[in-house]
Amino acid sequence: MVSGPYMFLRTRVDKVNAELVTLTYGTIVAQLCTDYDYDYTQVNQQLDKMGYNIGMRLIEDFLAKSNTGRCGNFRDTAEMISKVGFKIFLNITPTVTNWTADNKQFSLLFDENPLADFVELPDDGRAQDELWFSNILCGVLRGALEMVQMSIEARFVSDMLRGNDVTEMRVTLIRYIEDEMPPDDE
Amino acid sequence: MATTVPDAVTGPVFALLIISKAGSLIYHRTFPTTTPGTSAGSLTGQSQAQTVGTLGLPGTSTLTTNDYLVLAGTFHGVHAITRSLTPKLPVTSSSGTAPSGRNWTYPDPTVPPSGIESLESSFFRLTVFQTLSGTKFLLFTDPSMPNTDVLMKGIYERYADYVCKNPFWQMEMPIRIEAWDRSLGQWLTRR
Numbered sequence: 001m002v003s004g005p006y007m008f009l010r011t012r013v014d015k016v017n018a019e020l021v022t023l024t025y026g027t028i029v030a031q032l033c034t035d036y037d038y039d040y041t042q043v044n045q046q047l048d049k050m051g052y053n054i055g056m057r058l059i060e061d062f063l064a065k066s067n068t069g070r071c072g073n074f075r076d077t078a079e080m081i082s083k084v085g086f087k088i089f090l091n092i093t094p095t096v097t098n099w100t101a102d103n104k105q106f107s108l109l110f111d112e113n114p115l116a117d118f119v120e121l122p123d124d125g126r127a128q129d130e131l132w133f134s135n136i137l138c139g140v141l142r143g144a145l146e147m148v149q150m151s152i153e154a155r156f157v158s159d160m161l162r163g164n165d166v167t168e169m170r171v172t173l174i175r176y177i178e179d180e181m182p183p184d185d186e
Numbered sequence: 187m188a189t190t191v192p193d194a195v196t197g198p199v200f201a202l203l204i205i206s207k208a209g210s211l212i213y214h215r216t217f218p219t220t221t222p223g224t225s226a227g228s229l230t231g232q233s234q235a236q237t238v239g240t241l242g243l244p245g246t247s248t249l250t251t252n253d254y255l256v257l258a259g260t261f262h263g264v265h266a267i268t269r270s271l272t273p274k275l276p277v278t279s280s281s282g283t284a285p286s287g288r289n290w291t292y293p294d295p296t297v298p299p300s301g302i303e304s305l306e307s308s309f310f311r312l313t314v315f316q317t318l319s320g321t322k323f324l325l326f327t328d329p330s331m332p333n334t335d336v337l338m339k340g341i342y343e344r345y346a347d348y349v350c351k352n353p354f355w356q357m358e359m360p361i362r363i364e365a366w367d368r369s370l371g372q373w374l375t376r377r
Contacts, residue, residue, distance in 0.1 A: 056357060057350040063318055064339070064346040147319040 018091075022117050029133060033122075040130035047132075051139020052146075059144040062088065074173050075099070077150065078106050081141065081171075090114050094169075107157075110167040121161050128163065132156045138169060149177040198328030199374045200310055202341065203258060206358045207320030211258035213361040214251075217375055265301035265314070265322065272299035313338060321345075337374065344369045 029047065036042040062068070066084050071077040078096045086092050092114065098107035115134045121127040132138075138154040145152050151174040158164035204213035249257070274290040292299060305312040306329055313334040315323045323341055327334055348366035349355055355363060 059319055060317065060321075060342075060346040060350040064343045067339075068318075 018114055019117075022114060025115050025136070026119060033131075038122075038124070038126070040127060044130075044132050044135045047135035048139035048142070051136035051141075052143035053139075054136070055140035055143025055145075056147050058089070058140060059147040062144065063148075074103055074106075074150075077145070078108075078171070082108060085144075098170075104173040106171055108169040108171065110169070113160075113167055116161055116167075119161060132159060133161050134159070134167075141169075141171065146177070151175050151177055198331040199337070200326040200328070201324075202326070202370070202374070203254065203261075203324040204345075204361065205258045205262055205322040205324065208358055209259060209262035210358065211255050212359065214254045214258075215367070215370070217371075261324065262322075265316070268302040269299050315342065317342065340373050341370065344373060 028050075029043070032043045032046050033040070036046070062085055065088060066080075068080060068084065071080055082094050082096045086094055092110065092112050094108040094110045096106055097109055099105065113134055115137070119133060121131060121133065132155075135156065138156065141154045142152055153172045153174060155170055156168065157170045158166055158168045160167045199217050201214070201216045203211060206212045273293055275293060277289050277291055301314070301316065303314050305314075308329065310326050311329045311331060311334070313325045313327065315325075315335075315338040317323075323338060323345075325334060325338060325341070327337075331337075344366065348363055348369055349361055350357075352363055352366075355361065
């Protein structure tokens with residue numbers, strides 16, 4: 001847990017220095033770059049996969065702590081992700097915006113990103129265009145929402161680390177997973 | 187089923203079962219209730235003498251691990267059936283159809299149908315909590331046990347911490363984690 005003011009938390013939840021989290025994540029990314037010979041596409045995929053595995057477990061922590069019921073629609077889900085989920089685990093509240101007319105796509109705008117503090121991408125002519133440093137967050141979201149029967153796609157479309165003005169993650173609802181909630185017969 | 191109830195039964199939590207989303211039993215544990223001061227529950231499989239059945243109910247026979255597996259599988263099916271059985275109240279034609287175009291409505295349209303949440307007999311009450319992620323916690327207590335929902339929330343928090351965050355526990359697989367057993371025992375037997 002990143003330090004900062006807390007809502008919804010039990011008093012015995014421990015705080016961890018934010019810089020330790022940032023450094024641990026940075027080390028993981030740097031190690032992956034080395035392991036995959038700086039094939040940034042592969043690094044992005046591995047970060048997403050790692051995030052997916054984290055998300056599938058993190059959702060239980062989120063549900064246990066937040067006392068959240070089932071979200072009625074995708075807009076409610078987005079608000080829950082931004083105002084509760086990110087607040088609990090990273091102490092940030094990204095902005096939900098850029099909805100499509102069908103209410104199946106939205107963006108999360110990150111004014112701050114604790115994972116990326118102190119980070120400058122490698123000056124190798126490719127990282128700026130190929131590496132999504134915080135791609136683990138996309139996987140976390142996909143894994144967590146899949147556990148509550150939502151199949152989504154999440155991907156970064158801009159990143160301040162790349163020199164963009166904003167860090168933006170685009171989230172798309174693909175479908176509700178039906179194994180748990182079969183459609184009514186009548 | 188039991189024919190007598192000892193006067194001095196204490197410790198009103200009898201057993202906890204956890205059923206995975208897919209319907210398999212991933213955890214079961216009983217909390218013998220013979221005398222005050224006994225150790226905080228015992229793990230199934232330990233060679234420990236008990237004066238009551240493994241579900242903690244006086245006079246019941248001991249259940250084997252296979253019995254628990256069958257019980258969990260049966261319950262998984264019953265849970266799905268009871269959700270399907272949610273009553274559908276007809277909407278009279280004079281008042282038109284429901285917003286979705288159906289000619290029926292649930293007794294409480296604001297609440298999605300759920301499976302069985304509580305089952306009570308003279309000897310025990312079963313409280314069921316299904317998480318949004320599909321895991322089912324089955325808590326067997328004395329029928330007079332109050333606030334089982336508070337107990338259940340504490341169980342879920344400990345599950346999230348000690349089970350889900352253990353990187354060597356594989357999801358949907360049996361739970362064999364000492365810290366979880368210890369924490370759960372403290373939570374359920376301190377009353």
